[in-house]
Amino acid sequence: MSIRDWPVAERPREKLLAQGAATLTDAELLAIFLRTGVAGKSAVDLARHLLRDFGGLRQLLEADLISFSQHLGLGPAKYTQLQAVLEMGRRHLAERIKRDSALESPQAVRDYLKACLRHEPHEVFGCLFLDSKHRVIEFEPLFRGSIDGASVYPRQVVKRALAQNAAAVILVHNHPSGVAEPSQADRVLTARLKESLALVEVRVLDHFIIGDGDPLSMAEFGWL
Template sequence: MQATSLLKEVPKSSRPRERLAQYGEKSLATHELLAILLRTGPKDSNVLQLAMRVMNEFEDLHSLKMASLEELMTINGIGKAKAIEIKACIELGLRLAHSTQLKSGVITSTKTAGALLMQEMRDLQQEHVIALYLNTKNEIIKKKTIFIGSLNSSVAHPREIFREAVRFSAARIILGHNHPSGNPEPSEADLVFTRRMVECGEMMGIELLDHFIIGDQIYISLKEYGII
């Protein structure tokens, strides 16, 4: 058995899992990605060698995509289980390639946003902070509850809100939080928080379109209130 037949004998810096963790998936060669999927090699070779064997068997990724279970299983080290895993991974990749970001409506006005948040939050008994993440067309690409607080107060840090904005590649944000008392009049804390959100948004290039405070059958737009 050669010295490189066991993956543990390969330097850690050259192992695909460690390389992906350190440098990201785009830095890996195709056979390294395949090796992560295969996990283990046969007795006579390590998983990197097995992955290279698979890639050498087929001319290109298209040929690998079209390979049947039986064709995959002709490769030494690829049994039925690994062949099934390869086919499942290929199909998942194809479905991901054809996937699109789900959208939950479009915001066309302050009234549209206020009505949506009113419907969402009017019966809540605790304070909630909800963020609507929008694309450049003001389509809602994600709606997320950022915080649930006590009856009287809530604490939501801008970094939590903008972390999700970056994650979803949002261009704009609309915030809403409810006052369980039913009175939507903004507190000083509401105003300070909104100003911080505006400042953070300006620095990050992600606009805070509005911040709504939801009361009992009534809401206040802090944009219309003159805070944004």
């Protein structure tokens, strides 16, 4: 049965307009993006099929072009559209955190950093540089490593903080495993960076670890 034959309240687009995007399932959201189905499958049927094939929405969103294009109903055109949507989302989050103090919008900061790093297949360490009023200056990924870890050099972090004229920083790195649990090495590194940045009067406000769920704040656990 075509989606056009469904009751109006059950059609994904109409449901979104009436109830909001948050009320839709992953399959319904994906169906709106796909727009059309294929022979014998509505857009929602195709979306459910794709989610099963990929193992979930996150895996689909993080797929590279080759693996993405190997699936029914997908190809380079859809891949470029999806990448554009994801980048617009990241830029929207970046604009949100640049309007106010990072300390006044903690969830927006978490959402932005997660959008920047969760999809990375290897460990990435970066800094969110802040001015004296804790407004965002810039986010910079600084070090990339293997899936087991990244080599982070305090001297380079200090150099970038001075170049950005930062008064404070929020440190961040991802755990590709999805488990946002700090290792002993993470805690030692945080202490080293805090000590090094203090020498140039730059405060470390937090160190976020990005995994599958909400980013873990080392400051909230008293590890700063």
